[in-house]
Amino acid sequence: MISAGLTNAGHEVLVKFSIADAIAQINLSQPNVVITDLNFGLGPSGLDLIDFLEQNYPWVGKIVLSAHQSASIATGKPWTYGSEVPYIVKSEVDSLGQIEAAIHWCLSEQKQQAQPKRANDLVRITKAQAEVLRLVGEGLSNSAVAKARGTTIRAVETLLVRTYESLAILGDPNIDPRVVAVRLLQTGQVAVE
Secondary structure: OHHHHHHHOOOOOOOOOOHHHHHHHHHHHOOOEEEEOOOOOOOOOHHHHHHHHHHHOOOOEEEEEEOOOOHHHHHOOOOOOOOOOOEEEHHHOOOHHHHHHHHHHHHHHHHHHOOOOEEOOEEEEOHHHHHHHHHHHOOOOHHHHHHHHOOOHHHHHHHHHHHHHHOOOOOOOOOOHHHHHHHHHHOOOEEEO
8 A cells, every 4th residue: 555655655665574575676676765664574674774774874864664663673673773664653653744754854954864885995885886887997888788787767867866975976966977987987986895
């Protein structure tokens, strides 16, 4: 129901039913925001997914949507995120607008969190970012990259913008960020995670 509502509101929504599937999709498409429940039955919980995102994709917005009043009681793990991760109790949701407000809040926070990771003075990018840059380096348009990766043009554009931000090459009118980003990858000036 939430997926349909968000899709109808103009959001691109991908639904996964396990933490493993969610992690695989996140590694592939690097979404803007991840909304997770706490309980997925046996195995990892929604808090494990939040921890994964925090360690690997801290710039991705994170929202917990749960039937439980307390994440700590539901999972047996302490809630360490304070107000950094919106925690929405399902029974208290009376409109899709509440979830959309949390999404917009996460998106507004992303630019503040988008700090490049550095190891050995190299900016680190993900495998998905490297794959997109490799395809761009082959001369493919955003549309062709989306088709090759089985995703949308918007997802490719978002991934490229995030890559440019990580590489600190966005916003300079004197350079073409596509060319600079590809050159940085091809000359080994970025590390691929």
